[in-house]
Amino acid sequence: MSDRLQEEEADVHFEPVIRLTEQAEIKTNEEDEEVVFKMRAKLFRFDTASAEWKERGTGDVRLLAHKETNKVRLVMRRDKTLKVCANHVVSLDMRLQPNIGSDRSWVWKVAADYSESPPTPETLAIRFANSDNAALFKTAFEDAQAKNAALKGAVSAASEEKHVEVEAQKESEKETEKEAEKEAEKEAEKEAEKEETKEEAPAEPATDAEKKD
Numbered sequence: 001m002s003d004r005l006q007e008e009e010a011d012v013h014f015e016p017v018i019r020l021t022e023q024a025e026i027k028t029n030e031e032d033e034e035v036v037f038k039m040r041a042k043l044f045r046f047d048t049a050s051a052e053w054k055e056r057g058t059g060d061v062r063l064l065a066h067k068e069t070n071k072v073r074l075v076m077r078r079d080k081t082l083k084v085c086a087n088h089v090v091s092l093d094m095r096l097q098p099n100i101g102s103d104r105s106w107v108w109k110v111a112a113d114y115s116e117s118p119p120t121p122e123t124l125a126i127r128f129a130n131s132d133n134a135a136l137f138k139t140a141f142e143d144a145q146a147k148n149a150a151l152k153g154a155v156s157a158a159s160e161e162k163h164v165e166v167e168a169q170k171e172s173e174k175e176t177e178k179e180a181e182k183e184a185e186k187e188a189e190k191e192a193e194k195e196e197t198k199e200e201a202p203a204e205p206a207t208d209a210e211k212k213d
Contacts, residue, residue, distance in 0.1 A: 033064035036072065037140035039133055043076055043085055046123040053125060057085035061126060061137070063144050070151060072144035086124060087114040090144040092152075103131040106138065 043056040057078035065072045076086040088110045099105040105127040112119040128134045 033066050036065050037063040042127045044125040084115045092145050092149045104128045104134040
């Protein structure tokens with residue numbers, strides 16, 4: 001009897017109250033970018049109110065290059081939560097400076113960090129496991145700066161070329177308008193000369209019939 005009850009209990013099947021659906025795809029806004037550098041580090045920000053460094057998070061600091069524009073930005077997410085703790089374009093005006101008393105950390109200033117909304121100016125510091133990793137980050141960071149500067153220069157050159165083209169087109173249109181005005185003036189002068197010629201022409205002699213009348 002007990003064996004039969006155990007067999008029946010073993011065959012018991014419960015339907016789940018809630019069925020799990022397929023996991024939704026999460027957008028990170030990084031789908032159009034490729035990783036050109038990645039390394040584990042700890043990030044800090046300088047809090048001006050308290051005049052002290054505060055930890056922002058530990059995770060992988062990455063340099064991401066956009067697949068179409070090639071522009072490079074720095075993005076860092078915290079472990080586990082994946083919350084963004086740094087997000088900014090790597091611009092040429094940024095200067096990586098060694099942190100006092102450490103050969104494995106760097107400090108730099110950011111005019112607009114987009115990890116929070118609205119973006120804020122920040123002084124950031126990053127610390128790596130050793131000096132070799134810190135040196136690799138510096139090299140990659142400066143390479144990204146050079147690439148973005150070259151892109152900016154190319155855009156500026158293209159804009160300047162377009163500006164010159166537009167100005168040349170305007171000048172051409174002005175010259176065309178001037179030529180049209182000159183032609184119109186010539187036509188007007190010709191018409192005026194015709195009118196003057198008509199007015200100065202002698203009257204035709206009267207016919208014999210007109211004289212009799």
